[in-house]
Amino acid sequence: MSLPQVEPSSVMPDRITIYEVGPRDGLQNEKTILSTDVKAQFVRRLVATGLQTIETTSFVPAAWVPQMGDAPQLLEQLGELGRGADRPVLVPNERGLDAALAAGVGAVAVFGSATETFAQKNLNRSVEESLRMFAPVVERAKAAGLWVRAYVSMCFGDPWEGAVPIDQVVTVCEAMLALGADQLCLGDTIGTGTPGHVVRLLDALGEKGIAPATLGVHFHDTYGQALANTLAALAKGVRTVDASAGGLGGCPYAKSATGNLATEDLVWACRGLGIETGVDLTELVATSVWMAGQLGRPSPSRVVRALGDSGQ
Structure with a gap:
């Protein structure tokens, strides 16, 4: 396998944590319902690549998201x-x-929204009502010794409301963190964010005392901006990046949301920047090629397409 030439950057970190969402966010919108055996093999293969943090499934009713109906x-x-x-x-x-x-389980995530329309479509509640619903979830999870992540979706645009004011996003982020979550994840659910927008939001959060170390970022690649947005976030101090093996992903409640940032594309870029991820790229590509076969279609990841033959 050919690898990129390493050219470190003084504004980039030495190491990042990849928060792998393939088994949950990556698969949740797939029409092909995979067997539990295949999903379990997917997780095992991802672990074998060196990925440390892997969001495995979702405890939602099967009527909401059929793919996740076998979580237990x-x-x-x-x-x-x-x-x-x-x-x-x-x-x-x-x-x-x-x-x-x-x-x-030892960790859970709750999924809120920066906009009222998506809160209603996703949870059938207003933003305020959603926060009240999450409060006992986070409190009980923390009391049980669990690590808790809070997602805020639609941080960079909403398909029904359009542009989302940064102040509005910051207000919801503050409220979600106030519930007691260990980490806040900023979601570009429909992929409309751009690097300058990312920097402005991170600066606004920083002015409210929300440090990059408490944040994760979750970019969808609808307009090809996911990797550029991620690098902008890393340069601002973020150290946790969501990605999905093979670029799988989407949102069942936002039809304009296409695939996530491909984990392989992220690992390739990090290799070139001298950023350690702990991930074996060869094994990761092989895993994504395998999963694409299970789904009956090619992977959208550029790196998987470029290295697929050598990664099998």
Whole structure:
């Protein structure tokens, strides 16, 4: 496998944490319903690449997201590999938390919105009502010793409301962190963000005392901006980046949301910048080629396409 020439940058970190969302956000919108065995093999293969943090599934009703209907069975099959603070699961409410706790998870994530329209479409609640729903979820999760992440979606644009004012995003972010979450993740759900927008939002959050170290970023690649936005965030001090093996992903409640930043594309860029990720790119490409085969279509990742033959 050919690798990029390493040219470190003084504004980039030495190491980042990749928060792999392929098994959850990557698969949730796929029409092909995969077996629990295939999903478990996907997680095991991702672990074998060196990825440390992997969001495995979502405890939502199967009627909402059919692909995630086997969450308890998946975690049972994974055993200890599916538990711990580095294996978060998404929970929408206390009922989801109850199921996640029964499965023995060590970390959970809640999923809020910066806009009213998406809050209604995704959770059938206003932003304020969503925050009230999340409060006991976070409180109980923390009391049980779990690590908690809070997603804020639609931070860079909304398909129904259009541009989202930065002050509005900051207000929701402050409220989500005030619930007691360990990490806040900024979501560009429909992929309309650009690097300057990313910098402005991070600066605005910093003015409110929300440091980059407490943040993760989650960029969709609808307009080809995910990697550029990620590099802008890293230059501002963010050290946790969401990515999805093979560029899988989308949002069932926002049809304009296409794939996530491909983990391979992120790892390739980090290699060239001298940023350590701990990921074996050859194994990762092979895993994404394998998953593309399970789904019956080629991967959208540029690196997977370029290195697919050598990665198998």
